[in-house]
Amino acid sequence: MSGKKGAKTVETAVKLTPITESQKEFISRIEKEAGTSIHLCYQCGKCTAGCPAAFAMDYPPRKIIRLLQLGMVDTAINAESIWLCASCETCTARCPKGVNIASLMDAMRRAALKQGKITDKKIAAFNKGFLSGVKNFGRTYEAGLTLQYNLSTGQLFKDMALGLPMMNRGKVSIFPERIKGRDEVKKIFEKVQQLGGEE
Template identity: 40%
Template sequence: MRDDRTIRRCDAAFTQSVQQQSEQNMALCYQCGNCTAGCPVARASSTPVTQVMRLVQAGQREAALGADSIWLCASCETCTTRCPNDIDVARVMDVLRHMARRENHVAEKNIRDFWDAFLESVEKHGRVYEVGLMAAYVRKTGRFWTDADLAPAALGKGKLPLRPHPVTDKEAIRQIFRRYRERSA
């Protein structure tokens, strides 16, 4: 049986860590709801952005890192633009996603698999190679026929090039990933 005091305990170190990594003052959020009201993926999420911000303020590590909205976030920055206190909410969501990834919290496995495939594509090619991205996503999820009906139309319009786009300085991209891994270790 779980002790309710454990669930409600404030992890101040978690809040401090999110603030430090995002360079945002979480105390400035007064729960106006503008971030959630403008969020294009709010309807798909069971945990609104406003609630995620409150969970961070309250030091609720497990609940915040387990929120599906950190994986559903499109990083469009609408929440950031709408915040009356100039909190970069999208950056906070990004930090939470990275923390969840490092701690293996997976609220939305297929979305995490898509993010992983996306980042692998950028690391390997310097930018997204759409066909390779989809192949990696299918390999990770086993969803072989997902959206397969869209491929002929996309190929016909030249939206799915069969070769990656050339990038002049792939080494600079690799260095970015190296620095990220060093900082995450």
């Protein structure tokens, strides 16, 4: 790339270089976790064509696979699209080569989270809030999730208009529901933490 720090790049094209060991190892790990092979993809575009969120994606599913095929791991892991994937499984269901694209996007998202490359802060914050409720109480604590999510994403008054109507309909409780076995659940979280994302 460019020589000095802060200097402008001189590149006029993507420099296709032989894949490095770490890139190879990363892709192999992602493939194993997702249970699929990216080399099967012949870039037909059916996944992106059926993807309901593709309109909002910088690198829709086909392009993510293309990036991985060319070893461009960094671009893929920094993509916003892996966070916008709704896991609707339409791509996997229709792929003519049987590539499990949904699992691939999932695996990429987890890898991005682990590496701290959180391109979409809101969705990551939502997941974090959701899981903290489960960790502490064994079940989701919707009121807590909303509060935590709103605060952490700086949207203090988001959905406030719905709060009271929800309460009036008995659809949200202020207090969390605690299960008896919540220690067991906490232990699950701790054990998983120890594994650090490895299978």
